[in-house]
Amino acid sequence: MYLKRLEIYGFKSFADRVCIEFDKGITAIVGPNGSGKSNIADAIRWVLGEQSAKSLRGGKMEDVIFSGSQTRKPLGFAEVTLVLDNSDGALPTEYSEVSITRRVFRSGESEYYINRTPCRLKDIVELFVDTGIGKEGYSIIGQGRVEEILSMHAENRRGIFEEAAGIMKYKLRKEEAQRKLEKTEENIVRIEDILAELR
Numbered sequence: 126m127y128l129k130r131l132e133i134y135g136f137k138s139f140a141d142r143v144c145i146e147f148d149k150g151i152t153a154i155v156g157p158n159g160s161g162k163s164n165i166a167d168a169i170r171w172v173l174g175e176q177s178a179k180s181l182r183g184g185k186m187e188d189v190i191f192s193g194s195q196t197r198k199p200l201g202f203a204e205v206t207l208v209l210d211n212s213d214g215a216l217p218t219e220y221s222e223v224s225i226t227r228r229v230f231r232s233g234e235s236e237y238y239i240n241r242t243p244c245r246l247k248d249i250v251e252l253f254v255d256t257g258i259g260k261e262g263y264s265i266i267g268q269g270r271v272e273e274i275l276s277m278h279a280e281n282r283r284g285i286f287e288e289a290a291g292i293m294k295y296k297l298r299k300e301e302a303q304r305k306l307e308k309t310e311e312n313i314v315r316i317e318d319i320l321a322e323l324r
């Protein structure tokens with residue numbers, strides 16, 4: 126699996142639709158300070174489900190939408206599509222090419238798509254879990270991330286090893302099952318209360 130293409134529209138400094146093709150091997154992005162290199166990395170993390178505006182160097186999520194310049198009006202939404210080659214079947218889907226899209230409007234409303242079909246953020250997170258690619262994946266090492274990992278709380282550092290070992294998906298499923306169990310227990314208590322009142 127490798128990144129094939131990144132399409133950006135209205136995201137941060139990218140007011141026009143920009144398509145970046147990644148070849149196999151190493152791609153380096155160079156440019157003057159403030160030209161938008163880090164915004165490209167932010168776009169990749171954002172489309173993979175990043176929910177923290179702070180970690181995208183903004184105050185709120187709308188800050189990722191192009192805010193206008195001296196010559197251009199602000200845009201109403203931002204959209205990023207990441208296309209991955211999956212001919213080795215590394216992603217658990219039958220498609221040999223997988224595209225994921227995220228769109229956010231000024232109202233704060235978000236949309237997610239896998240291969241142009243609407244989906245939930247959860248579906249995107251599940252698609253990438255244990256591949257090392259997710260927003261918390263070890264394949265994206267930002268500035269200062271190495272020091273951050275070294276100075277992390279042992280429990281958080283363990284999360285990185287769990288992702289690499291491929292057990293994160295079971296951990297997430299366990300957490301979901303526990304949440305359902307708690308809800309069910311609450312419902313049982315409520316039903317018992319109602320029954321007691323009826324008796």
Ligand code: ATP
Nearest residue numbers: 137138158159160161162163164188189190191192
């Ligand atoms: P450096 O080499 O200094 O790290 P860089 O090439 O990584 O710089 P970025 O940090 O990616 O640059 O881009 C910063 C630019 O993006 C700034 O000029 C900033 O004004 C612009 N920018 C960020 N968010 C928005 C937005 N919502 N709308 C318009 N422009 C934005």
